[in-house]
Amino acid sequence: MRISRSGLKLFLDCPRCFWLDTHHKIKRPPSYPYTLASAVDYLVKQEFDTYRVRGALPEVLVRAGVEAKLYDGPDLETWRNNFKGIAYTDEDLQATLYGAVDDVLRFADGSLAVVDYKSTGAREITIYADYQKQMDTYTYILQRMGYATQSHAYFVFYMVDKTGGGFKDALPFTSDVRRVAVDPTWVPNVFERAVVTSRQSRAPAPAPQCVHCHYVANAAAHGVPELAATDRDADYVIVPE
Numbered sequence: 001m002r003i004s005r006s007g008l009k010l011f012l013d014c015p016r017c018f019w020l021d022t023h024h025k026i027k028r029p030p031s032y033p034y035t036l037a038s039a040v041d042y043l044v045k046q047e048f049d050t051y052r053v054r055g056a057l058p059e060v061l062v063r064a065g066v067e068a069k070l071y072d073g074p075d076l077e078t079w080r081n082n083f084k085g086i087a088y089t090d091e092d093l094q095a096t097l098y099g100a101v102d103d104v105l106r107f108a109d110g111s112l113a114v115v116d117y118k119s120t121g122a123r124e125i126t127i128y129a130d131y132q133k134q135m136d137t138y139t140y141i142l143q144r145m146g147y148a149t150q151s152h153a154y155f156v157f158y159m160v161d162k163t164g165g166g167f168k169d170a171l172p173f174t175s176d177v178r179r180v181a182v183d184p185t186w187v188p189n190v191f192e193r194a195v196v197t198s199r200q201s202r203a204p205a206p207a208p209q210c211v212h213c214h215y216v217a218n219a220a221a222h223g224v225p226e227l228a229a230t231d232r233d234a235d236y237v238i239v240p241e
């Protein structure tokens with residue numbers, strides 16, 4: 001079994017949605033694609049890689065006072081791959097936790113710290129709880145892979161500069177760095193619970209706030225009775241085809 005970092009997030013959001021995804025390959029309806037954010041990530045990787053080749057640190061990190069080098073190991077390409085990434089296999093659970101990183105810093109003592117690129121049109125930088133969990137998880141995986149890690153990680157934010165008075169066929173950005181403390185101690189417990197949940201034969205209860213799980217029940221309550229059919233031996237709703 002392979003559970004991605006986003007899969008772990010899904011488990012924390014709603015165990016039933018996670019179970020449907022891993023047990024039956026039934027995924028939540030997709031959100032709008034973040035193609036602009038993906039494009040920014042792609043361009044930032046290209047820019048950082050030019051510094052990596054020169055053995056230099058990107059200016060945005062220099063301005064933030066970071067004293068490290070960009071990781072240049074041969075496995076970086078794998079670590080960035082969405083389908084491989086950094087990965088740790090728990091032999092007792094017979095399951096692998098993995099995730100793709102944007103970048104990694106190597107410090108003078110050989111320890112590593114994760115770097116993640118974020119782009120936003122907001123006026124202020126916000127470190128959401130999911131961002132924090134993302135860094136905690138990546139740090140945990142690196143530790144289980146045998147690497148020493150720093151007690152912190154870095155977000156490099158690219159914010160749209162809206163002061164230019166117009167678009168002018170160019171989207172200007174300002175950049176800033178946020179250093180965050182990491183706490184990976186919660187990850188192994190949640191990982192184990194996710195694996196056990198995925199392998200159970202019956203669907204777990206949905207999270208109370210999960211709009212996906214409660215969609216059918218809400219539709220039935222508003223006069224769509226054909227959506228209310230249920231399997232009495234199961235604790236999940238069956239939608240007729």
